[in-house]
Amino acid sequence: MKTIREFVTSDMIRVGPDDSVWSAVERMRRGNKTSVLVVEGEVPAGIFTERDLFSKIDFSRPVELAREPVRRYVTAAIISIPASATHFEAITLMKAHGFRHLPVTEDGAIIGILSLRNLLYFYTGALEVLLDESLESLASAIGKKDPYTAGHQGRVAEIASAIAVEMGFTPFQVKGIHMAALVHDIGKLYVPTEILSKPGRLAAVEFALIKEHAQAGFDILKGIEFQAPIARITQQHHERLDGTGYPQGLRGEAILPEARIIAVADVWEAITSHRPYRASLGVPMAVAELKKHSGTQFDPRVVEALLRIHEKIA
Ligand SMILES: [Fe+2]
Numbered sequence: 001m002k003t004i005r006e007f008v009t010s011d012m013i014r015v016g017p018d019d020s021v022w023s024a025v026e027r028m029r030r031g032n033k034t035s036v037l038v039v040e041g042e043v044p045a046g047i048f049t050e051r052d053l054f055s056k057i058d059f060s061r062p063v064e065l066a067r068e069p070v071r072r073y074v075t076a077a078i079i080s081i082p083a084s085a086t087h088f089e090a091i092t093l094m095k096a097h098g099f100r101h102l103p104v105t106e107d108g109a110i111i112g113i114l115s116l117r118n119l120l121y122f123y124t125g126a127l128e129v130l131l132d133e134s135l136e137s138l139a140s141a142i143g144k145k146d147p148y149t150a151g152h153q154g155r156v157a158e159i160a161s162a163i164a165v166e167m168g169f170t171p172f173q174v175k176g177i178h179m180a181a182l183v184h185d186i187g188k189l190y191v192p193t194e195i196l197s198k199p200g201r202l203a204a205v206e207f208a209l210i211k212e213h214a215q216a217g218f219d220i221l222k223g224i225e226f227q228a229p230i231a232r233i234t235q236q237h238h239e240r241l242d243g244t245g246y247p248q249g250l251r252g253e254a255i256l257p258e259a260r261i262i263a264v265a266d267v268w269e270a271i272t273s274h275r276p277y278r279a280s281l282g283v284p285m286a287v288a289e290l291k292k293h294s295g296t297q298f299d300p301r302v303v304e305a306l307l308r309i310h311e312k313i314a
Pocket of ligand 1: 213
């Protein structure tokens with residue numbers, strides 16, 4: 001069982017009940033701390049954060065504050081929690097008393113402070129990891145059927161994220177693009193293996209089946225709520241700026257920016273990587289292909305961003 005020990009911080013100063021409010025605030029500022037713990041010996045008598053103090057204190061009266069003992073601001077008997085307590089015990093205790101901070105003890109001595117905010121950060125972080133892992137295992141499902149596509153999705157995710165960073169997307173948006181790219185071909189689970197791995201040209205009916213994967217991907221992902229519209233991005237990654245793409249024939253701005261980025265990364269990866277039935281067609285060919293279709297098939301801003309990245313690393 002995980003204990004709260006890892007979240008104990010020393011982000012506090014200790015004061016006695018008779019110390020003045022003014023000296024407490026001064027020491028907090030000098031020490032760059034955000035909390036004041038009032039203790040009598042090792043017994044906690046009160047706790048204040050910077051925010052609590054500033055909302056209660058009238059700083060226009062420095063002379064009075066220099067005389068005023070912090071004891072006046074101690075309204076409730078404070079409780080402490082042992083470092084061996086679990087996260088759940090700490091959150092339960094904080095909720096029961098309405099505290100956002102608790103002093104933490106070990107062997108009868110106060111060793112630091114625990115904040116509800118730090119505990120919650122941990123949980124949101126854990127949820128994010130859980131979501132990433134679920135998505136990665138979903139992405140790897142296609143590998144059982146078509147190992148090439150699994151590797152392709154991973155590489156497209158790296159290229160698409162690099163483009164998004166180059167274009168100035170926020171870290172939050174970049175993460176969403178990475179996640180969507182990781183599963184953008186998941187709908188190929190519905191395409192017969194013989195067609196997926198068939199070398200050379202496909203018959204019209206076979207190509208029609210391949211095209212189904214964009215809509216199938218949307219159907220697989222639509223029930224899951226992600227930080228980015230991953231199902232929609234997946235659905236739109238074969239749309240083209242001029243409306244000749246599939247499955248909806250969307251045009252220009254009607255296509256999600258994330259999908260426009262993945263479309264470019266997708267083609268770059270497909271041309272530059274080795275396929276089971278042929279060697280890489282090479283970077284010059286990928287550059288020529290992107291330039292040729294920039295503005296018709298691809299968003300020119302995305303193409304320019306990828307070419308800038310390529311120039312930097314070449
Ligand atoms: Fe695709």
